[in-house]
Amino acid sequence: MMESKKEKSKKDWERILTKEQYQILREKGTDPPFKGKYWNHKDKGIYYCSGCGNPLFNSETKFESGTGWPSFYKPIEIDNISTKKDVSHGMERIEVLCNRCGGHLGHVFEDGPQPTGLRYCINSTSVNFCDLCCDFSKITQNFSK
Numbered sequence: 727m728m729e730s731k732k733e734k735s736k737k738d739w740e741r742i743l744t745k746e747q748y749q750i751l752r753e754k755g756t757d758p759p760f761k762g763k764y765w766n767h768k769d770k771g772i773y774y775c776s777g778c779g780n781p782l783f784n785s786e787t788k789f790e791s792g793t794g795w796p797s798f799y800k801p802i803e804i805d806n807i808s809t810k811k812d813v814s815h816g817m818e819r820i821e822v823l824c825n826r827c828g829g830h831l832g833h834v835f836e837d838g839p840q841p842t843g844l845r846y847c848i849n850s851t852s853v854n855f856c857d858l859c860c861d862f863s864k865i866t867q868n869f870s871k
């Protein structure tokens with residue numbers, strides 16, 4: 727089993743995350759469209775969970791969805807995320823969560839491009855981008871404390 731799955735308390739998360747991150751990741755908030763830092767971001771690299779540093783999406787699978795949120799047609803590893811039926815706000819959607827820390831990432835819809843036909847609609851606040859030459863330890867150092 728993953729040792730990293732240890733539960734953090736509300737207090738721990740409030741200390742680790744910014745106010746915005748806490749609201750999205752832990753309270754299932756949503757970035758306003760066309761406002762997040764990554765919706766129009768085109769650099770090559772990896773998007774990591776901003777709650778725990780879990781690698782989630784590769785820029786190669788990012789596409790222009792026109793929705794105002796970063797959109798990907800597949801995660802780096804299917805096991806790095808989990809999905810859950812979400813019936814909030816009078817809609818039936820599939821919620822996407824980080825499989826390591828349980829943070830809320832966004833939703834997945836079945837209107838994406840091939841090869842998967844899926845559209846992972848992800849909040850910019852839920853991820854941190856790291857280009858291919860950045861120092862990954864900088865992203866993870868906050869999470870080991």
Ligand SMILES: [Zn+2]
Nearest residue numbers: 775778824827
């Ligand atoms: Zn995470």
